[in-house]
Amino acid sequence: MARRDLPSRVLIVGLGLIGGSLAAALRAAGFGAAEGRTAGFGAAEDRTAGFGAAEGRTAGFGAAEDRTAGFGAAEDRTAGFGAAEKRAEILACDPDAEEIARGVELGLIDRGDTRLTSLLDGVDLVVLAVPVLAMREVMAELAAGLGRAAANLVITDVGSTKGAIREAAVAAFGELPANLVLGHPIAGSEKSGVAAANPELYAGHKVILTPEPGTDSDAVARVRVLWETAGAEVLEMDVERHDEVLARTSHLPHLLAFSLVDTLARQDERLEIFRYAAGGFRDFTRIAGSDPVMWRDIFVANRDAVLHALDDFEDGVARLREAVERGDTDAMLATFDRASHARHYFDSLLNQTSYQAEYQMQAQDQLRYRVSPGGGVSGRIRVPGDKSISHRSIMLGALAEGVTEVSGFLEGEDSLATLQAFREMGVAIEGPHQGRVTVHGVGLHGLKAPAGPLYVGNAGTAMRLFAGLLAGQAFDTELTGDVSLTKRPMGRVADPLREMGAVIETAEGGRPPLRIKGGQPLKGIDYDMPMASAQVKSCLLLAGLYAEGETRVREPAPTRDHTERMLNGFGYKVERQGDTCWLQGGGELAAAPIDVPSDISSATFFLVAAAITPGADLVLEHVGINPTRIGVINILQQMGADLRLENQREVGGEPVADLHIRYAPLKGIDIPVDQVPLAIDEFPALFVAAANAEGTTRLREAAELRVKESDRLKAMADGLAVLGVENRLYEDGIDIVGRAEGQGGDGPSYGGGRIDSLGDHRIAMAFSVAALRASDEIVIDDCANVATSFPGFVTLARRVGLSLEEEREAS
Numbered sequence: 025m026a027r028r029d030l031p032s033r034v035l036i037v038g039l040g041l042i043g044g045s046l047a048a049a050l051r052a053a054g055f056g057a058a059e060g061r062t063a064g065f066g067a068a069e070d071r072t073a074g075f076g077a078a079e080g081r082t083a084g085f086g087a088a089e090d091r092t093a094g095f096g097a098a099e100d101r102t103a104g105f106g107a108a109e110k111r112a113e114i115l116a117c118d119p120d121a122e123e124i125a126r127g128v129e130l131g132l133i134d135r136g137d138t139r140l141t142s143l144l145d146g147v148d149l150v151v152l153a154v155p156v157l158a159m160r161e162v163m164a165e166l167a168a169g170l171g172r173a174a175a176n177l178v179i180t181d182v183g184s185t186k187g188a189i190r191e192a193a194v195a196a197f198g199e200l201p202a203n204l205v206l207g208h209p210i211a212g213s214e215k216s217g218v219a220a221a222n223p224e225l226y227a228g229h230k231v232i233l234t235p236e237p238g239t240d241s242d243a244v245a246r247v248r249v250l251w252e253t254a255g256a257e258v259l260e261m262d263v264e265r266h267d268e269v270l271a272r273t274s275h276l277p278h279l280l281a282f283s284l285v286d287t288l289a290r291q292d293e294r295l296e297i298f299r300y301a302a303g304g305f306r307d308f309t310r311i312a313g314s315d316p317v318m319w320r321d322i323f324v325a326n327r328d329a330v331l332h333a334l335d336d337f338e339d340g341v342a343r344l345r346e347a348v349e350r351g352d353t354d355a356m357l358a359t360f361d362r363a364s365h366a367r368h369y370f371d372s373l374l375n376q377t378s379y380q381a382e383y384q385m386q387a388q389d390q391l392r393y394r395v396s397p398g399g400g401v402s403g404r405i406r407v408p409g410d411k412s413i414s415h416r417s418i419m420l421g422a423l424a425e426g427v428t429e430v431s432g433f434l435e436g437e438d439s440l441a442t443l444q445a446f447r448e449m450g451v452a453i454e455g456p457h458q459g460r461v462t463v464h465g466v467g468l469h470g471l472k473a474p475a476g477p478l479y480v481g482n483a484g485t486a487m488r489l490f491a492g493l494l495a496g497q498a499f500d501t502e503l504t505g506d507v508s509l510t511k512r513p514m515g516r517v518a519d520p521l522r523e524m525g526a527v528i529e530t531a532e533g534g535r536p537p538l539r540i541k542g543g544q545p546l547k548g549i550d551y552d553m554p555m556a557s558a559q560v561k562s563c564l565l566l567a568g569l570y571a572e573g574e575t576r577v578r579e580p581a582p583t584r585d586h587t588e589r590m591l592n593g594f595g596y597k598v599e600r601q602g603d604t605c606w607l608q609g610g611g612e613l614a615a616a617p618i619d620v621p622s623d624i625s626s627a628t629f630f631l632v633a634a635a636i637t638p639g640a641d642l643v644l645e646h647v648g649i650n651p652t653r654i655g656v657i658n659i660l661q662q663m664g665a666d667l668r669l670e671n672q673r674e675v676g677g678e679p680v681a682d683l684h685i686r687y688a689p690l691k692g693i694d695i696p697v698d699q700v701p702l703a704i705d706e707f708p709a710l711f712v713a714a715a716n717a718e719g720t721t722r723l724r725e726a727a728e729l730r731v732k733e734s735d736r737l738k739a740m741a742d743g744l745a746v747l748g749v750e751n752r753l754y755e756d757g758i759d760i761v762g763r764a765e766g767q768g769g770d771g772p773s774y775g776g777g778r779i780d781s782l783g784d785h786r787i788a789m790a791f792s793v794a795a796l797r798a799s800d801e802i803v804i805d806d807c808a809n810v811a812t813s814f815p816g817f818v819t820l821a822r823r824v825g826l827s828l829e830e831e832r833e834a835s
């Protein structure tokens with residue numbers, strides 16, 4: 025906090041709940057407390073963290089060397105080094121003299137008056153906390169008395185609408201003053217008056233500042249400090265957006281609460297009905313107890329934005345009304361499900377419990393893993409459902425005729441993003457509840473235009489498969505994702521889709537977001553894929569459902585075939601000959617149950633954990649062993665792992681087995697190139713196996729690893745180097761030198777250290793497992809992303825024998 029950013033005399037105009045709570049919060053932070061108060065500003069030598077440190081303090085406001093340019097007009101100060109004698113003050117102006125007296129009595133303000141001009145002497149920060157419609161008059165009074173304030177005066181306000189207040193300011197001052205910073209604390213209470221002042225009212229709440237291009241940046245900084253001192257988080261936004269957002273998230277709900285309570289009260293004049301109202305009524309209507317005058321003013325001031333919000337709301341209610349009238353259970357369920365999910369998502373945003381939430385909060389909290397060296401690996405566990413199959417179960421279920429029951433669904437952020445996107449396109453989806461999801465299919469042509477862009481988070485699979493599916497819809501869509509996804513190449517799907525007739529815009533370099541134009545007729549193509557990618561293949565097959573004629577895709581090497589299998593399972597014929605598969609457009613999908621096996625990509629971390637840990641004996645149950653996914657099994661077995669497939673069976677068109685692995689010493693190998701696409705997501709963990717194997721492991725023809733959630737070749741090479749594992753990076757692969765010959769024994773294979781996962785879930789999990797053979801602790805930064813593919817990783821890791829602690833740190 026810069027010294028010059030701290031005010032010395034704050035004037036709060038309007039001493040109600042909002043203004044009073046600001047005074048209380050400033051006092052609680054040590055601002056301007058009366059002498060003798062220990063933590064307060066202006067107290068003598070014992071001042072600690074408060075504004076205005078005494079002599080000798082370097083960090084506090086009021087140190088001598090700063091005062092000439094600082095707050096507080098010169099005439100206020102006693103001569104010499106006398107900062108300590110000059111206390112910061114909180115003054116208040118209110119038309120109600122009793123409120124002022126109460127404020128003084130409560131110790132919230134030093135003094136006050138009913139007339140503004142009499143209080144302006146030497147004031148360097150004015151906070152206008154009067155009702156929105158009183159703003160113009162108060163500003164005019166302020167403009168008239170400005171000469172008495174300090175030269176470096178800053179003015180701010182707390183009004184709930186900003187456009188009207190900006191207009192009032194222009195009217196009062198003749199132009200928008202550069203030292204006026206409009207602001208709005210998103211906090212309140214149905215209580216009013218200074219007696220209800222609460223020093224915690226702003227703690228952890230957001231304050232939106234709406235500076236204009238001409239606003240003085242120092243003034244903005246000073247208002248920021250004011251609110252941060254009150255414990256708030258400060259954001260900036262432009263005035264128009266503020267008013268639109270607030271109309272929807274605050275003004276509309278207040279209008280509805282006032283209206284509902286009024287309607288019920290009129291129907292029952294003796295208010296008997298309220299005796300029978302329970303929690304739902306109380307929760308929904310709490311805000312109907314808010315200050316009527318204040319809210320009248322807000323609706324006058326933000327009329328247009330509120331009317332827009334109300335129109336949208338009325339459309340929504342009309343749709344629901346119709347659904348209720350027609351007994352349309354699917355439509356009701358779709359709306360309730362979407363809303364319920366959105367509400368839970370809002371909760372997770374508030375509590376910061378999900379990766380996406382953290383991402384949206386600009387990763388204010390970094391999740392870090394601290395893994396102790398050593399540990400054993402044993403037990404019997406089941407890892408969560410397969411991510412690739414989970415994405416597809418929702419996609420095909422939504423496009424099918426009938427109801428699809430899914431079990432074993434992965435409740436990770438990636439597949440949940442797919443689920444949410446379909447909800448936004450009008451599909452009723454129940455769950456997930458412990459891996460069970462019920463998808464009420466709408467048929468190939470039953471999706472509805474979403475209200476805004478579809479956000480798929482970190483999921484490359486979702487974005488690429490959606491691109492194909494959405495290219496065939498009648499409506500326009502936009503696909504967006506998180507920072508990592510925004511860097512990943514989408515030209516690989518956009519180019520062939522354009523050949524089919526799709527109209528797609530990408531950002532520079534073929535990156536997301538993707539804007540897909542609806543209503544374009546598609547025709548089948550015969551496509552030779554330049555890279556082995558199941559996502560590209562699946563994208564084209566999904567677009568092929570909507571295309572005229574046949575869509576054929578040739579793959580340079582076999583890739584996972586879940587899309588083909590599931591389409592066939594849904595009665596939609598996909599044929600294959602050699603390296604080419606094809607389908608005819610214009611058919612129909614019939615719903616079928618889907619049992620999602622455990623994800624072999626998640627199981628891999630524990631396979632490697634057991635493979636490298638002397639004495640390990642572990643069973644991973646019900647793991648999908650589709651032949652296009654078992655590269656990791658083949659590679660580990662070639663390296664010498666004692667890995668057996670037990671209890672092999674087929675579940676819903678996918679082969680599964682229990683994987684039983686016991687420790688056996690590993691040796692380095694040249695990884696066969698035909699295994700690369702079959703183990704593409706498993707390499708981060710396999711590199712850890714290589715670091716523990718005797719001799720060198722060589723990987724080539726794996727350039728695809730550079731365009732995953734991170735550049736996985738580089739991320740792993742850098743991390744292994746931190747641990748002291750010798751490696752050499754190639755454009756399309758890596759050589760990893762494992763334990764030196766004769767290094768034998770059960771001791772560590774490398775050191776510890778601090779690793780950057782680069783926000784890539786598989787890098788974070790791979791290095792967690794590496795700790796089992798490290799000599800020292802491994803600390804891994806940026807691990808929130810593990811939740812995209814493997815919720816519950818930490819619990820399972822601990823259960824098998826790793827010592828892994830999670831830490832959060834504000835960034």
Ligand SMILES: O=C(O)C1=C[C@@H](OP(=O)(O)O)[C@@H](O)[C@H](O)C1
Nearest residue numbers: 412485556557558559560704705
């Ligand atoms: O189709 C899929 O479900 C996936 C295909 C692979 O990507 P590519 O198609 O880019 O190789 C894989 O890396 C990804 O995790 C899931």
Ligand SMILES: C=C(OP(=O)(O)O)C(=O)O
Nearest residue numbers: 482483484485486705732
């Ligand atoms: C590459 C991966 O996923 P996606 O492409 O779906 O982001 C992965 O899970 O390793």
